[in-house]
Amino acid sequence: xxxxxxxxxxxxxxxxxxxxxxxxxxxxxxxxxxxxxxxxxxxxxxxxxxxxxxxxxxxxxxxxxxxxxxxxxxxxxxxxxxxxxxxxxxxxxxxxxxxxxxxxxxxxxxxxxxxxxxxxxxxxxxxxxxxxxxxxxxxxxxxxxxxxxxxxxxxxxxx
Numbered sequence: 001x002x003x004x005x006x007x008x009x010x011x012x013x014x015x016x017x018x019x020x021x022x023x024x025x026x027x028x029x030x031x032x033x034x035x036x037x038x039x040x041x042x043x044x045x046x047x048x049x050x051x052x053x054x055x056x057x058x059x060x061x062x063x064x065x066x067x068x069x070x071x072x073x074x075x076x077x078x079x080x081x082x083x084x085x086x087x088x089x090x091x092x093x094x095x096x097x098x099x100x101x102x103x104x105x106x107x108x109x110x111x112x113x114x115x116x117x118x119x120x121x122x123x124x125x126x127x128x129x130x131x132x133x134x135x136x137x138x139x140x141x142x143x144x145x146x147x148x149x150x151x152x153x154x155x156x157x158x159x
Contacts, residue, residue: 085141089156092132098125098143106144109155112137131157 082099
């Protein structure tokens, strides 16, 4: 009985030691390895980011290959326009108040697919659009001044 016990412990120990061994291999869907006389780079695709380190000339992201990503944005030009569009969301009447825009101002209302739903020339500084017959959804209201878009608003139509 003692032999069976010792034999079982030995087998268990061998299996346990083998299960705890660490391998330097990574299973991934893509990756690569490049080296020269002074540098070496290995990467894989599909691993989570572990940490990112950088100095003035290099950036190293461990665990994930990243291309050089440059995020840019287009800033909006905010001009003191004095335009008010209310209420939003709207059920029936949408009010538009302007000042300092002049005489040649057009109101264009577009559906999200780009279709022009309503077009009206502003005849005074305060206009009211009846949108009760429009379907629920999001629309884009643009105010055009001298044949160019001056400002655009996102309008939500509800019932």
